[in-house]
Amino acid sequence: xxxxxxxxxxxxxxxxxxxxxxxxxxxxxxxxxxxxxxxxxxxxxxxxxxxxxxxxxxxxxxxxxxxxxxxxxxxxxxxxxxxxxxxxxxxxxxxxxxxxxxxxxxxxxxxxxxxxxxxxxxxxxxxxxxxxxxxxxxxxxxxxxxxxxxxxxxxxxxxxxxxxxxxxxxxxxxxxxxxxxxxxxxxxxxxxxxxxxxxxxxxxxxxxxxxxxxxxxxxxxxxxxxxxxxxxxxxxxxxxxxxxxxxxxxxxxxxxxx
Amino acid sequence: xxxxxxxxxxxxxxxxxxxxxxxxxxxxxxxxxxxxxxxxxxxxxxxxxxxxxxxxxxxxxxxxxxxxxxxxxxxxxxxxxxxxxxxxxxxxxxxxxxxxxxxxxxxxxxxxxxxxxxxxxxxxxxxxxxxxxxxxxxxxxxxxxxxxxxxxxxxxxxxxxxxxxxxxxxxxxxxxxxxxxxxxxxxxxxxxxxxxxxxxxxxxxxxxxxxxxxxxxxxxxxxxxxxxxxxxxxxxxxxxxxxxxxxxxxxxxxxxxxxxxxxxxxxx
Numbered sequence: 001x002x003x004x005x006x007x008x009x010x011x012x013x014x015x016x017x018x019x020x021x022x023x024x025x026x027x028x029x030x031x032x033x034x035x036x037x038x039x040x041x042x043x044x045x046x047x048x049x050x051x052x053x054x055x056x057x058x059x060x061x062x063x064x065x066x067x068x069x070x071x072x073x074x075x076x077x078x079x080x081x082x083x084x085x086x087x088x089x090x091x092x093x094x095x096x097x098x099x100x101x102x103x104x105x106x107x108x109x110x111x112x113x114x115x116x117x118x119x120x121x122x123x124x125x126x127x128x129x130x131x132x133x134x135x136x137x138x139x140x141x142x143x144x145x146x147x148x149x150x151x152x153x154x155x156x157x158x159x160x161x162x163x164x165x166x167x168x169x170x171x172x173x174x175x176x177x178x179x180x181x182x183x184x185x186x187x188x189x190x191x192x193x194x195x196x197x198x199x200x201x202x203x204x205x206x207x208x209x210x211x212x213x214x215x216x217x218x219x220x221x222x223x224x225x226x227x228x229x230x231x232x233x234x235x236x237x238x239x240x241x242x243x244x245x246x247x248x249x250x251x252x253x254x255x256x257x258x
Numbered sequence: 259x260x261x262x263x264x265x266x267x268x269x270x271x272x273x274x275x276x277x278x279x280x281x282x283x284x285x286x287x288x289x290x291x292x293x294x295x296x297x298x299x300x301x302x303x304x305x306x307x308x309x310x311x312x313x314x315x316x317x318x319x320x321x322x323x324x325x326x327x328x329x330x331x332x333x334x335x336x337x338x339x340x341x342x343x344x345x346x347x348x349x350x351x352x353x354x355x356x357x358x359x360x361x362x363x364x365x366x367x368x369x370x371x372x373x374x375x376x377x378x379x380x381x382x383x384x385x386x387x388x389x390x391x392x393x394x395x396x397x398x399x400x401x402x403x404x405x406x407x408x409x410x411x412x413x414x415x416x417x418x419x420x421x422x423x424x425x426x427x428x429x430x431x432x433x434x435x436x437x438x439x440x441x442x443x444x445x446x447x448x449x450x451x452x453x454x455x456x457x458x459x460x461x462x463x464x465x466x467x468x469x470x471x472x473x474x475x476x477x478x479x480x481x482x483x484x485x486x487x488x489x490x491x492x493x494x495x496x497x498x499x500x501x502x503x504x505x506x507x508x509x510x511x512x513x514x515x516x517x518x519x520x521x522x523x524x525x526x
Binding site for chain 2: 079084085086088090091093094166167173174176178184191196202206210211218
């Protein structure tokens with residue numbers, strides 16, 4: 001329609017083309033729309049991470065106790081990880097409809113993979129001496145797990161929660177393409193109407209939400225596990241050769257971002 | 259009810275296999291063949307460009323061991339940016355601009371933004387974690403700085419660099435799917451278009467598209483994993499299982515990065 005009117009008219013300031021249209025943002029209905037989208041985004045993210053956590057910790061403990069299952073569990077997890085989320089959403093809709101369940105299932109699945117892997121890594125990092133010492137003090141297996149091993153694995157578990165939360169926020173914007181989720185829907189509404197302000201607000205809020213929770217969870221992690229604060233490189237060097245430092249790498253977060 | 263579901267899935271599976279075996283679906287401008295090539299091209303160009311942009315500076319910084327915190331945090335920021343948001347932003351800013359080789363500029367920019375952070379971080383860490391003794395030995399043997407980088411540090415850092423490239427490539431292949439929502443090509447077209455026409459039988463397209471993308475992502479992961487192992491210097495390859503004890507080598511550093519677990523071996 002706009003194209004038919006011609007570029008001359010387009011050049012005149014068209015409020016729908018503005019990145020920031022104050023008047024549109026001032027209307028109650030639009031505020032409501034933005035607020036609802038944000039709330040939906042936050043609620044779904046929290047739900048996904050909490051459900052994922054409740055399932056991942058027992059699974060990780062089982063895997064650590066039965067190392068034979070590790071290859072299988074983590075291998076399947078790695079393969080599932082490469083499936084694009086858009087595909088997963090599209091595949092689920094016919095079975096579970098346009099419901100929150102559909103939005104949640106892929107999210108929980110992806111958080112599971114991150115959380116299980118990080119929890120397993122954390123539990124495996126507990127030094128054998130420490131475990132021996134706990135046994136020597138007469139702790140039962142359960143006591144050893146909850147009083148020694150889990151606290152020591154906490155930095156890794158918290159890092160997992162952080163990655164899972166941030167990835168979930170990003171994934172939820174994609175759920176909009178099948179008509180689900182929060183801020184992604186706002187972006188799509190803006191693209192379809194078109195009202196560019198809705199697009200920019202949606203983008204801005206999703207980035208703020210993701211970066212904000214990343215920073216907040218990192219701070220929380222430092223507070224909960226003060227002993228794991230990274231030493232400066234200088235102090236590490238002074239401590240002699242960096243033995244025991246294997247390769248580090250980032251998580252292959254594959255499909256989680258898509 | 260659950261049996262109805264299973265039955266339903268079996269029927270769909272049969273249909274998808276039929277779809278994939280039907281040559282008519284592969285031919286033509288809108289066929290799976292063209293879309294597959296488009297998808298691979300979009301992804302490959304973005305990953306190659308990211309390597310060119312990210313590796314040289316990260317190698318240099320890692321060698322100098324400067325700005326480490328920045329290099330590591332780039333990866334965290336990159337992970338926090340929702341890729342759909344970047345893609346929409348790019349399209350809003352650049353429109354449907356197309357260039358030769360690159361294709362759609364906004365998709366290219368979004369995918370490069372996605373791919374660069376893991377490569378930068380892994381390259382930096384790989385270079386910076388080369389043990390001091392090794393560097394001292396190289397200097398003692400009279401190697402110049404650039405010789406040291408090329409002959410000593412790079413080979414040692416290569417496994418990690420490749421791990422970063424692998425992470426990025428799989429992400430890019432998966433994310434290139436959403437480009438279809440904004441009117442671009444690639445395998446995402448089947449998912450988006452099929453989903454839009456799902457009530458009139460487009461659903462098989464969705465399944466077939468999803469299957470093809472997943473297969474492509476797995477193939478990428480597998481091929482790059484093999485490349486990673488082939489490029490790993492002999493001395494760094496994991497010892498055969500019977501010789502592997504629980505040595506301190508498996509312990510991670512307590513750097514920020516170590517909060518991320520090491521990538522899974524593909525064969526695991």
